[in-house]
Amino acid sequence: MQKEQQQQHKDSTFLGKIVWILIGILVAFGIKLYISENENVNCLINDDEIIMDNNGKFIRDAGIAYLSSQLNQNIQATKLIADLSINQISDLTSFFESLGQLTKLKELKLSFGNNPIINQEAQIQKLVESFQKLKELQNLNLGIDSILNNQSRMKIIKQISKIPQLITLRISLINCDLSEDGIKSLEPIKDIKNLRTLELILVGSKLKEKEMDQLQLILQKLPKLDKLNLNLYANKIQQEGMNILSNGLLEQRQIRELGIDLYFNNITVNGTESLMNVIGQMNNLTKLNLGLEFNYIKDEGGKYIGDTLIQLQQLKELSINVATKNFGWIGFEAILTAIEKLQPLDKLELIIGVNKCGVKGAELLKNVLFKHNKLKSLKINYLENYIGDAGATFIAEGIQYQKNLEDLYLNINFNSLSDRGALELARAVKNAKSPKVVQLKVSQNQLTDKGIKDMLYLLEQSLPQFNSLDVELLNTALTNATRDDIQIKYANIQKLNLKLNTIPPSNWD
Ligand SMILES: *[C@@H]1O[C@H](CO)[C@@H](O)[C@H](O)[C@H]1NC(C)=O
Ligand SMILES: *[C@@H]1O[C@H](CO)[C@@H](O)[C@H](O)[C@H]1NC(C)=O
Numbered sequence: 001m002q003k004e005q006q007q008q009h010k011d012s013t014f015l016g017k018i019v020w021i022l023i024g025i026l027v028a029f030g031i032k033l034y035i036s037e038n039e040n041v042n043c044l045i046n047d048d049e050i051i052m053d054n055n056g057k058f059i060r061d062a063g064i065a066y067l068s069s070q071l072n073q074n075i076q077a078t079k080l081i082a083d084l085s086i087n088q089i090s091d092l093t094s095f096f097e098s099l100g101q102l103t104k105l106k107e108l109k110l111s112f113g114n115n116p117i118i119n120q121e122a123q124i125q126k127l128v129e130s131f132q133k134l135k136e137l138q139n140l141n142l143g144i145d146s147i148l149n150n151q152s153r154m155k156i157i158k159q160i161s162k163i164p165q166l167i168t169l170r171i172s173l174i175n176c177d178l179s180e181d182g183i184k185s186l187e188p189i190k191d192i193k194n195l196r197t198l199e200l201i202l203v204g205s206k207l208k209e210k211e212m213d214q215l216q217l218i219l220q221k222l223p224k225l226d227k228l229n230l231n232l233y234a235n236k237i238q239q240e241g242m243n244i245l246s247n248g249l250l251e252q253r254q255i256r257e258l259g260i261d262l263y264f265n266n267i268t269v270n271g272t273e274s275l276m277n278v279i280g281q282m283n284n285l286t287k288l289n290l291g292l293e294f295n296y297i298k299d300e301g302g303k304y305i306g307d308t309l310i311q312l313q314q315l316k317e318l319s320i321n322v323a324t325k326n327f328g329w330i331g332f333e334a335i336l337t338a339i340e341k342l343q344p345l346d347k348l349e350l351i352i353g354v355n356k357c358g359v360k361g362a363e364l365l366k367n368v369l370f371k372h373n374k375l376k377s378l379k380i381n382y383l384e385n386y387i388g389d390a391g392a393t394f395i396a397e398g399i400q401y402q403k404n405l406e407d408l409y410l411n412i413n414f415n416s417l418s419d420r421g422a423l424e425l426a427r428a429v430k431n432a433k434s435p436k437v438v439q440l441k442v443s444q445n446q447l448t449d450k451g452i453k454d455m456l457y458l459l460e461q462s463l464p465q466f467n468s469l470d471v472e473l474l475n476t477a478l479t480n481a482t483r484d485d486i487q488i489k490y491a492n493i494q495k496l497n498l499k500l501n502t503i504p505p506s507n508w509d
């Protein structure tokens with residue numbers, strides 16, 4: 001009997017040991033899991049700089065706990081970059097609390113959009129309390145895309161407007177519904193007394209005509225800015241909204257750098273006229289990014305742009321997007337001849353595709369490049385413009401006339417080129433002085449095996465001078481055998497990023 005009991009006791013201690021071993025394994029594994037989760041979490045600390053580069057890494061709440069501890073250990077930081085968007089985070093309370101200890105911060109980038117946070121009122125309260133403590137902050141970049149309700153957003157922005165030294169503010173609100181009263185959450189921005197640079201990224205924010213009243217008010221009340229960037233991509237402000245916004249811009253006509261992106265807002269001819277009227281008065285502009293793609297601005301709109309550009313004689317950097325559903329030859333010609341008359345530019349980006357401007361349009365571009373021949377950065381998107389080989393030759397001449405290039409980007413997709421035109425472009429890239437970063441796209445043209453091999457042979461010779469070369473050759477008449485040869489030949493060249501495919505002969509055009 002006693003023996004049996006002993007036996008039983010032995011059995012149970014044996015079982016107990018197994019259980020303990022199992023628990024031990026689980027604990028070890030759990031710690032291991034925790035460690036490897038933290039290995040996925042980026043946190044770089046450089047003296048007084050903390051960089052948490054974690055967008056889209058699914059670091060979850062465990063990752064946030066680790067990052068909060070890093071903040072607690074480095075409260076002397078003057079600069080923090082915390083990219084936390086798209087991470088399946090539900091609770092940022094500890095992180096926001098830790099942030100409040102970094103009272104020496106001068107520069108902060110905080111983006112936490114696209115996270116399923118719960119109980120947002122309490123979390124945002126913590127963030128607001130921390131912003132109260134960041135009295136030295138000068139430069140704030142806040143990314144709150146697809147997250148927060150109007151009240152939370154309002155509370156944050158209200159607190160930000162009280163930061164005494166703030167001179168640079170960027171807020172990104174992509175896919176937030178700012179319609180009706182939603183836009184009022186931005187109103188406190190107007191009270192930032194020392195602001196010099198403002199960027200508002202309001203992409204797809206459901207803005208229409210009447211919401212522009214609030215933006216007008218903000219622009220009128222703000223102090224005089226140096227730089228302004230308004231991204232209203234994919235809203236519906238229409239002609240009337242553009243007129244209202246232009247009234248606001250008029251109060252900021254001293255600015256030196258302006259970016260305005262109005263993609264797909266249907267501002268039409270009259271909206272273009274009111275915008276150009278204001279820009280024409282910004283005679284100290286050195287940098288202009290104008291995004292008017294898909295706005296039905298018509299030839300008259302193109303002429304308004306041309307007439308305005310000529311007045312901007314301080315301009316050094318120009319980016320203009322007037323592609324798609326805008327105008328025909330007259331609008332196109334007005335813009336290019338105006339750019340030709342500007343003082344020499346440092347940077348030029350011209351996105352003017354889907355315009356059918358043909359050979360003549362390429363010749364106008366050549367004239368522009370002859371005038372502006374000391375560009376550091378040249379980006380041309382002439383997609384679907386029917387320029388043909390003769391047009392490609394004009395553009396190639398313009399590129400070879402450049403003396404100072406650092407970046408060169410050419411999109412000549414879908415332009416009825418044969419081998420001859422594509423080779424002219426490749427030769428221009430090869431001879432160009434002396435870009436480091438190059439992208440060349442000549443997809444959807446009638447290029448043969450021989451043409452493509454010859455192009456790559458030319459480009460290969462300049463590879464030692466480039467830091468990177470991207471070449472896109474999709475939907476040409478390339479055959480499988482040659483594609484395979486090319487892929488083998490260039491497989492191990494790090495700097496070269498080659499996009500190739502083949503399509504059945506029946507699809508060649
Ligand atoms: C913000 O306010 C607008 C207008 O009142 C409303 O349509 C929208 O749904 C609100 N957004 C949120 C996230 O509460
Ligand atoms: C441009 O700068 C000059 C000189 O600083 C100044 O007198 C002028 O008013 C400025 N123009 C605008 C539109 O603010």
Ligand SMILES: *[C@@H]1O[C@H](CO)[C@@H](O)[C@H](O)[C@H]1NC(C)=O
Pocket residue numbers: 238239266268
């Ligand atoms: C674009 O604006 C014009 C002029 O304001 C208007 O007649 C037209 O209906 C608008 N188109 C769309 C799709 O909203």
Ligand SMILES: *[C@@H]1O[C@H](CO)[C@@H](O)[C@H](O)[C@H]1NC(C)=O
Pocket residue numbers: 270
């Ligand atoms: C555009 O402006 C012109 C004159 O400035 C005016 O006559 C015309 O009615 C306006 N068009 C629309 C659609 O509002």
Ligand SMILES: *[C@@H]1O[C@H](CO)[C@@H](O)[C@H](O)[C@H]1NC(C)=O
Pocket residue numbers: 480502
């Ligand atoms: C060429 O390659 C593609 C995919 O790489 C393949 O689908 C196609 O059948 C090949 N064509 C011929 C003619 O072998």
